[in-house]
Amino acid sequence: MKPNIIIDHMVAKDGYLHLHIQGVLENCHRKDKIRILLLFTHDKENRRLPVEIKYRYKELPSLSCELEGEIVVDLPFVFYKEQEFLSCNMKLILEYGMDEIDNIPFAVDKNIDIEGIEVSQNNLVIIQKLFQRKVHKKEGFFYRIYQVISFIVCFLFLPFFLIDALLAIKGVITQYPKNSKEKGIKAILRHINYRTKRISGLSYSTRDLKTQFFTICYNLMKTKPIIDNRILFLSERLTNEKGNLLRIYHDLATIDDKLEYILWQKEKTVSQMSLKELYTVAKYIATSKVVVLDDFYPQLHALYVKKETTIIQLWHACGAFKTFGFTRMGKPGGVAQDSLNHRSYDLVFVSGENIRGVYSETFGIPIENVKALGVPRTDVFFDKEYEGQVKEKLINRYPNLRDKKVILFAPTFRGDGNRDAYYPVQKLNLNHLLESLPDDYVIIIKNHPFVKNKFVYDLKYSNRVVDTFTSTEDINDLLFVTDLLITDYSSVIFEAALRDIPMIFYTFDLEDYMENRDIYYDYSNFVPGPIVMDQEELIREILVARENNRDSRQFREYFLDALDGKSTKRITDYIYNNYFSKQVS
Template sequence: MDKLVCGAEHIDWNSNAERIYIRGYALIRGKNIDKNYKVKKSLFIYNDDRKFIMPAQNELRIDITDKYRDDNTNYDYAGFEGFIELSSINYNKPLSKGVWKIGLYLNANGEKIETDLKYVGDKKELKHMIPKEIQPDNKKFIRKEKLEIKDGFITINVSDEKLSSNEYIKNITINSPMAIQLKKNLKSMKRKFGNWVLQRIYSIARHKKIVENRVTFLSDSRVDFTGNFEFIYNELQKRGGYEIKSILKPSITAKRSLKELISFVNYLATSKYILLDDYYPQIYKYDIRDNVEVIQLWHATGAFKTFGFSRIGKKGGPRVKSRNHRNYTKAIVSSENIKLHYAEAFGISEDRVISTGVPRTDIFFDEEYKNKKISELYNKYPILKDKKVIMFAPTFRGSGQKSATYDFEVFDIKKLYESLGDDYIIISKLHPFIKEPMNIPNECKDFVIDLSKEREINDLLFITDILITDYSSVCFEYSLLNKPMIFFAYDLDDYIASRDFYYPYESFVPGPIARTTSDIINIIKENNFEVEKLEKFRNTFFDHFDGKSTERVVDTLLKLDK
């Protein structure tokens, strides 16, 4: 039996990335790797001449204990994730030629081992990783960095390929300013032609009969029925009589297939009901048929940060004549008090905005669901049972998905641990746009657990005692539990200047505002949560407290003609 058990289960790298993300597990048989033992892991990359070590973050993996335990040994913290920064190895220059190997260093309770790292994940995952091509100073060569699995181990093979005379001429030609502009023009022409073809198909499909019981779900931010979609879908299934279609993809940058595009225009032309849950640019190009309902369920509750046409004149805001959002026939909100804001944001009349309540908030009034989720989460993360749980759930900074980031240095984990570590534990739930994980110091691994990969933040709210957020709409859902919140707005002035809010932030949020980590600590130690603000906040942003918002949406907006 091997003493060291390790493997990389997931690798993420593409030709545009300067870093390789690796997630996996590592353990030494018979050595405990739980919260009571010091565990340190690092990734390293090396060749015959050089070696570079980069710290990895421990990750809670109870499944590894279940899989490998052969006595009373605990391997709960065998998981790891980390990055290898390729750009830092050779001062932003290409890697030197040859084979670079990737390895793992493990220190488990004083026993140290390092080894080359095997890939134990799905090999299909690696197919999209095309070689990275770099143009050295000598334009007669192309340097390729290619991730390969050799004898099961992860390597990067770096080689130079000499260009033929024709390729050399082509290479210096295609990189000229004129060639770059030409490529942009051709790409634009291709996109316009594709849109023209789809419009023609849509014009033909409009002559088909509308299918009165067809409901089509469209999203650029999810690949399955979650959030409001899940609740509406389940209700439609329960009632029966609906024909349900969907076109979903994980992000706005993910490409659609030709088949999906043709299905999209066909469903758009023939469905009685079209359901959206977020910004969906593909639909704004089309004139919606009479008697077809395009219903925006919107992913956020309440009205907090300005969005849509409320941001005209601000960076990233729409043009005045933009078609975005304007073809919604209906939109749902949680309260009559915010109808005006949503009408303004979507560029539609106020009578199209309906206060049905938000379907995904129904769980806050379902005791059976609540108790089930609490039990599931405690079984999955038993470390959370014994202390008060603080959830850290900030929104992203940046203009959108591609530029999303967060300044983790302002949230001083060590300082929080020193002051609160005896009584509290922090779970981190980052916005899905934030791809860089929080760097948790090794000594704080039993104080902060990153649960960003958990699908539903609302389920985590049930086990949360204090919420720390900033400008996220999660504060609306959490207010339904009547629990304390802290608003960590370290960059409030900058955020107001770039994004702004529908209400004055300082008087609007239902809890104290913290500008520093010390402020957070003082608020918690002094129990100064301003909970008296919660009732007014709830009554302003919610009309319904009965757990029947999903039923109202279907009854009001998705009727079937009997």
């Protein structure tokens, strides 16, 4: 492939860098997904930012790809904290399917001349002055005073905000937030809340007010010294003993009983926590040498955590599939460039070397902070004793699975999240499916936890269906008795690949889903199994699944090369040896 890229428009003003990129990729080997990223680097940090691009392939005279895109970079928030450096380099990265090409050549229009930005070979050199945060520094004592005073003023102006909101829902003026789906009273309240938050940085929501309280508690506590042997395990969800957090918690405890292990694992959001609980968590974070997470912990990212504390993220997912985090800037569910979400992670452990760049991008952290040491919860897939126990447990619980060909149907949800999640159950006619398959086929239904609607089927098929709707069966455990997985956009495919389970991808809404949700790769080149669009095609693929099973070895090697049954020990040793062994000894 030969990239021919040009930056034909560039403006730097008021802390923003506006770039427009266009070009052609000549001599392409195949049609695949194209992504362009900006890579900002200086001697202390680096950051990847995705460029929103459009592209199209042309087949004559040879396969090529025309592309164009643009991005407005909020320069003061490219790096997590303000740092001293002379200049920063900006290069381009090209992602072509699963291939990443660093430092691709590009030209800059000869008429572009910006003070503070020097064009060199395949590189923009940007002086440090353009990254300085001159405005909107949302931290410090005086900013807090401003917030309180402006919030009081907004409260006094509530009658005017109410009139403003009524005009908005009538269509006279713009309604905010612009993507809000609320109507009636809820729309009015959200509009007023939006206005107040835009002015003061505070809102009337319990979540925002309690987050502010949490931040104040932390800022008061962070003057306290770090307790050198304290490690905090922090989660707002309850995970079982096989989960990442508890595996590391228990394994570390076997190494050294002189460390102070604090496990704060409560199934409560910040709005559900009491003020005492918020104060306690803030105190633990401020005084812990290491804080270990297993998922997004929202209120943590309202803080600038002091440098003596190390934040470690044991991200719950394997591989890289659906886009999230900073990859989705400017899209539904995406974060703003000045967001602190995920930015405080000092270490993130992932399932493979090839996806370190994806997590660097999506969390907005340097790639050196992402290490392919594995995912602890996957160790069970290499434990023969555990496999035998799980199989026996499940077959005793569901005797109709014994000596059968077991299909696990595990789709993901549709909708924006927990509140409106659903699956179009009419797309899977269980009666027709089971009637079309031999009698020795049994299907396990495992819906996403967000989905509340149930599949229906005739009573005569009850001995051939295991519906886990009312149970809490771990989907990973179900894989031990699965002969064939049917899914769509679920990340369970990574765990299934570890078991080398044949897969079929039933994606009747592929085009719509990709447009609204998107993934990191071209779906058809990415998935390790056939893609089907209707139920008749699904039935045909089920009947030949074993004979036509695709080898998932290449898929495993790309996404899961750090998974070998020793992830827990590797991560435990890394944490202990790098942060506690010298101190304890």
